Amino acid sequence: MKTFAYMVLLGLLILEAVFAAPTKNEETSKKFRQIQLLPDDHFEESDYMNQDASDSYDYEGELNIDEPLLEIGRLTPSGNSVLVTYDSDYEEELIPHEPLDPGAPSVPGLLGPDAKEGLPTCLLCTCLSGSVYCDDTDIENIPPLPKDTTHFYARFNKLTNIKKGDFAGLNHLKRIDVTGNMISSIDEDALRQLPELVDLMVASNDLEQLPELPNTMINIDASYNKLHSNGIKKEAFKDMNNLVSLYLAGNVLNFVPLPLPEGLRSINLQNNNVQQIDDDTFCNSKDIHYVRKALELIRLDGNPINLSKTPHAYVCLPQVPHGNY
Template sequence: TPPGCRMWTLVWLGIASLCLGAAWAVPAKERRKVEKVKADLALYENLDLENYDLTLDNYGEILDLSNYEELYDYGDLAPKIEVGTLAPRPKDPAALPDLGSTAKTPKLQHPTISSPIHPAPIPAQGEAASAPPGLPSCLLCLCIGTSVYCDDANLEHIPLLPPETTYLYARFNRISSVRASDFRGLEKLKRIDLSSNSISWADVDAFRLLPSLQELILPQNRLTALPDLPPTIVRLDARLNRIPSTGLRPEAFRDLKQLQFLHLSDNQLDYIPAPLPESLRSLHLQ
């Protein structure tokens, strides 16, 4: 073989080897990329997100905090706090300014009281018995509108009532008598309830001169005689007393043209005087 042919043969062999080397290098690089993708997918599939524990050991691997200040730089949006300083307090108290004279504000003064002041006592139920008879009822009882409530107030006398009184309730007390002056001038009084007291007598004119009286309630007392009644009376309840037949005056109910309810049971009655008014609807004697 001539020398020229051998040289061309070597050249072609070199070129062929270079081409084969390049062709072999390209698939190897592609294979490495594919293998890396497969490895990443396998790592992601094996990652248990539900039981994944973020600890300080791998915190830096997951979060990149290198640009934290750049990400969260609010600039002028954050409020600015102005910091000042106070002057030191002088050691000499006399150097302090007099606030009372400077600002012209009144100075506080401690009250000078020689002895403590005690509030005036409010009469309680137990003290009502010792109160004088003429003491106004609204100091001893409860006054609501034209109604006066003196129940269980330990009263021994009927208190002085307001002139506009319409209803009086003075039950469960120790009232022993009813005087003619107790209800004098009370022209609007319609109902008197003196149940469960100790009333043993009443003046003849204690109730008779009341022009508007409609209900007189006197059960559980110690009455031995029935007082005279006004013609406006509608209901009379005098049960559980000690009234005998002689304690009722003759024809005591004849002129009571509006009387509808008469309760005289549990007394000492043998009879009641006739006639009875035609308006009577209910009569209780036993």
């Protein structure tokens, strides 16, 4: 009986020793808790963490740590925050962005000069490969344009005039299109100094006279304005050897603006006040062999003139004019 009692007592002591012994997971958790975070954000491990891998991981099973993964942040000398995590070596620097100041100077070559509306021209308008598009932007003045501008479009706005300096220095400007504004005047020196200007579109405005234009012109459209014959200078188009089309419909012209350059292909004078055509208006009455091959289209319909009264005025033309006969 005593022997049985000793055996029971011995068994209880063994069980107590077994339950009191720490498990492998508890030992591992204690090791991780002894990691210290120093001011320079480096980890220092206790001596036993530098043991051989065989000593630290000589048990079976996976390492389980219940504590959530920590994220540690620090401030850099510049004051910007840097996010560092245990599962990545990548550091993402969060740089605050300053709000765009509409009145700030623009970047040369990128946004163009400052516009009068308070925004850089190429933010107010659209700049693309030398072309500046300001259509339907409600501008009241021509904005300052980049020096490399070749084509300028400002259709259907609130422009009332074009001043001398609006296109100054734009030596590569080829086309100006300000159709559908309220332009009543163009300064005399606003356009004639543009060495490469070939297209001028000023239709549907309030112009009473045309300014002097460079002889490089190819296309002119001043239709639907308030142009009188005395609003076009004498021999205004004579030396424009490259002029191809001249559109002056919807004005109050009393006669065809002469002389017309030899290379002209079409002239549109619809709905004016032209009352007379002479034999020398389009042809040369002194040279019966003269043929004007280039002038293929003449529109005189909508004028108070009977073209059948001057049949000899069209003998040099490839086609007779459109109009009332």
